[in-house]
Amino acid sequence: MALVDRPLSRPGAQTSYPLDLTDPHPLAAPDAFWRQVARFAIIGIFLIMFGAFLDLARLLLLPVVSAAVVGVMLGPLARLAARARVPGWLFATATVLLLIGLLQALTVMVSAPLIDWAGRLPEFTGLMKEKLQAFERGFAALRALQDSLSRFGAGSAGAGIDLASFGQAALGFLTPALGEVMLFFATLFFVLLDRDDLRRGLILMFKDQDDRLRVIRILNDIERNLSRYIGTVTVINFAVGLITAAGAWVLGFSNPALLGAAAFVANYIPYVGPAVMLVVLLAVGVVSFSSLAYAGLAPLLYLGLTTTEGHFVTPNIVGRRLTLNPLAVFLSLAFWTWLWGPVGAFLSVPLLIFGLVIANHLVFEEEGELPA
Numbered sequence: 001m002a003l004v005d006r007p008l009s010r011p012g013a014q015t016s017y018p019l020d021l022t023d024p025h026p027l028a029a030p031d032a033f034w035r036q037v038a039r040f041a042i043i044g045i046f047l048i049m050f051g052a053f054l055d056l057a058r059l060l061l062l063p064v065v066s067a068a069v070v071g072v073m074l075g076p077l078a079r080l081a082a083r084a085r086v087p088g089w090l091f092a093t094a095t096v097l098l099l100i101g102l103l104q105a106l107t108v109m110v111s112a113p114l115i116d117w118a119g120r121l122p123e124f125t126g127l128m129k130e131k132l133q134a135f136e137r138g139f140a141a142l143r144a145l146q147d148s149l150s151r152f153g154a155g156s157a158g159a160g161i162d163l164a165s166f167g168q169a170a171l172g173f174l175t176p177a178l179g180e181v182m183l184f185f186a187t188l189f190f191v192l193l194d195r196d197d198l199r200r201g202l203i204l205m206f207k208d209q210d211d212r213l214r215v216i217r218i219l220n221d222i223e224r225n226l227s228r229y230i231g232t233v234t235v236i237n238f239a240v241g242l243i244t245a246a247g248a249w250v251l252g253f254s255n256p257a258l259l260g261a262a263a264f265v266a267n268y269i270p271y272v273g274p275a276v277m278l279v280v281l282l283a284v285g286v287v288s289f290s291s292l293a294y295a296g297l298a299p300l301l302y303l304g305l306t307t308t309e310g311h312f313v314t315p316n317i318v319g320r321r322l323t324l325n326p327l328a329v330f331l332s333l334a335f336w337t338w339l340w341g342p343v344g345a346f347l348s349v350p351l352l353i354f355g356l357v358i359a360n361h362l363v364f365e366e367e368g369e370l371p372a
Helices: 030-056 058-073 075-083 088-119 121-155 163-174 178-193 195-204 209-251 256-266 272-288 297-318 326-362
Strands: none
Touching: 030 058, 030 326, 058 075, 058 178, 058 209, 058 326, 075 088, 075 209, 088 178, 088 256, 178 195, 195 209, 209 256, 209 272, 209 297, 209 326, 256 272, 272 297, 272 326
16 A cells, blocks of 8 residues: 655644555545536526527527528438539529428418318307217316306406407417518528538538538438438328328218328327327317217227327337437427427427437547548
8 A cells, every 4th residue: 555644834733644545436625526516507507598598589599490400301302402403592492482382282271171160169169068968967067166266257357267368379379470480481591592501611610620520420410310300200290191081081071181181290299299189180070970989989090090100100210220219209399399389399309319419429439430
């Protein structure tokens, strides 16, 4: 055992105890401990301030980030267009016009049935009340509670519920503002137009050659994984929408094409989209059919379809290249939905892929291969 004695600093000082330099578990110095605590505190403060920034700048960041993500998804198509000598401005313009046309077609397809259902709302209310007579006892307690709250609200100013205000707030939450839509398409146009310049500028921000190679690998992997994910999910969602429309037509629903399109769009949002679609199928089934058991058949079949797709089909196809942990997907969905609403729910998985690719290159060891 090697022992070292501290020399006396001055005459009369206390003799120091010997230090064992071969001790494999020395006691951590208090200064080092508090420095580590300070680092964690600074990181926590940064994350809190960054989250507040994302919330406060939502009107600007949401369309810009959405356009950037969609632009990365369309990267392989832009590369194919460049190889075919299609001008960048022509590809960007055609892509934006195509997306605007798809959005307009979807709006027209959805708005007509919604206007019709809104006009028949009193009829639907009477039908729902008639169909739910079997649950009269269960709803009696809820009605009693509602009457009590109504009497309390009549005697207290401001305690009543304004359904018109609630509906307006819900519509404002679900419908993006016109300015955000215009900002999204404008940003997407310039992202597609200046794609190569943006990529080159990001790479040249780093001086070291190894750092530049690492950035190239990260950008290539993000584009490859994100494009593969959105392409595969689009094909799977199209199959889900087609099966849903066919099932709705077989069961006798009045507008199976609309239900299929809704299932196609809803399946882009994990967990939340299929849950909303279940409620829609149940409500339409209760209104359309006389039997509650027959009305519940479509939601039951749709639940089996989405369960099979979500737990077996999509993980086996998408997860071959980039494994997505279900807990990570759920937490990402919860966070971005809470922060940015329905659009954040759509962006949750792509942003999770961004984070996983960057973490794989910066945290884990990389292979010594040059990027393609």
